[in-house]
Amino acid sequence: MTATTGTHGRAEVAERTLRTDRWWLPPLLTFAGLTTFVIYGVVRAFMNDNYWKAEYHYLAPFYSPCLSEACQPGASHFGQWFPDLGPLITPPLFVLPFVLGFRLTCYYYRKAYYRAFWLSPPACAVAEPHKRYTGETRFPLVAQNLHRYFFYSAIPIASILTYDAVIAFHGKDGGIGVGLGTLILVVNAVLIWAYTLSCHSCRHLVGGRLKHFSRHPVRYWMWTQISKLNARHMQLAWFSLFSVGLADLYVALVASGTITDLRFFN
Numbered sequence: 060m061t062a063t064t065g066t067h068g069r070a071e072v073a074e075r076t077l078r079t080d081r082w083w084l085p086p087l088l089t090f091a092g093l094t095t096f097v098i099y100g101v102v103r104a105f106m107n108d109n110y111w112k113a114e115y116h117y118l119a120p121f122y123s124p125c126l127s128e129a130c131q132p133g134a135s136h137f138g139q140w141f142p143d144l145g146p147l148i149t150p151p152l153f154v155l156p157f158v159l160g161f162r163l164t165c166y167y168y169r170k171a172y173y174r175a176f177w178l179s180p181p182a183c184a185v186a187e188p189h190k191r192y193t194g195e196t197r198f199p200l201v202a203q204n205l206h207r208y209f210f211y212s213a214i215p216i217a218s219i220l221t222y223d224a225v226i227a228f229h230g231k232d233g234g235i236g237v238g239l240g241t242l243i244l245v246v247n248a249v250l251i252w253a254y255t256l257s258c259h260s261c262r263h264l265v266g267g268r269l270k271h272f273s274r275h276p277v278r279y280w281m282w283t284q285i286s287k288l289n290a291r292h293m294q295l296a297w298f299s300l301f302s303v304g305l306a307d308l309y310v311a312l313v314a315s316g317t318i319t320d321l322r323f324f325n
């Protein structure tokens with residue numbers, strides 16, 4: 060394998076790469092991180108249990124919103140839109156296409172998994188194993204252009220996770236209560252919002268196609284704030300992925316009785 064492009068006028072380099080640093084480390088860590096998350100997600104999606112702790116009103120993010128008649132009593136805050144379709148069609152599967160669609164078509168994750176899973180290319184100035192490059196112009200990758208529409212679905216999902224965080228301020232004796240689970244769900248909602256609002260599509264929606272910022276001071280202000288978040292989009296992608304997994308795991312452990320929620324108040 061050589062690094063030559065075969066293009067007339069381009070240098071032909073015999074080595075696959077001339078880089079001597081640990082260029083393989085970021086794609087390796089990305090591969091490990093995303094694979095771990097996918098395995099956890101699949102296990103949780105089909106576990107179909109331990110997602111609702113009625114005592115504290117904790118709902119695991121992977122099961123939110125819980126829209127199926129198969130949902131545990133009290134877990135469906137927005138109604139039960141779908142019938143119980145058996146153990147293979149669990150409640151998360153009704154929401155998963157939107158959540159996954161948003162993450163999978165995200166500009167940052169595209170870069171991340173193209174590098175880590177397709178090695179296309181694995182890093183800058185490292186030759187890829189593929190002979191042809193077709194970009195995102197044909198099926199299935201042309202579907203990446205749906206990202207802006209998945210962004211619209213991400214807004215209600217972030218709102219629902221915020222609602223879940225608010226109702227998690229529920230005490231075991233009724234009234235208001237605060238536990239470690241409450242704080243974890245609040246932090247998760249904040250990070251999900253930060254990731255969603257830092258989206259490139261959101262930035263374009265708010266401030267794109269404007270000819271004169273001076274005539275749209277509110278949109279300009281919003282655009283500058285979103286631009287600051289957008290500069291941290293990669294970090295927010297990882298932090299929010301980690302927080303949603305951690306929040307889900309914490310609620311699962313509490314709901315299953317494996318651990319006891321650390322209560323600060325009621």
Ligand code: FES
Nearest residue numbers: 165166167258259
């Ligand atoms: S670009 Fe990453 S969520 Fe839109």
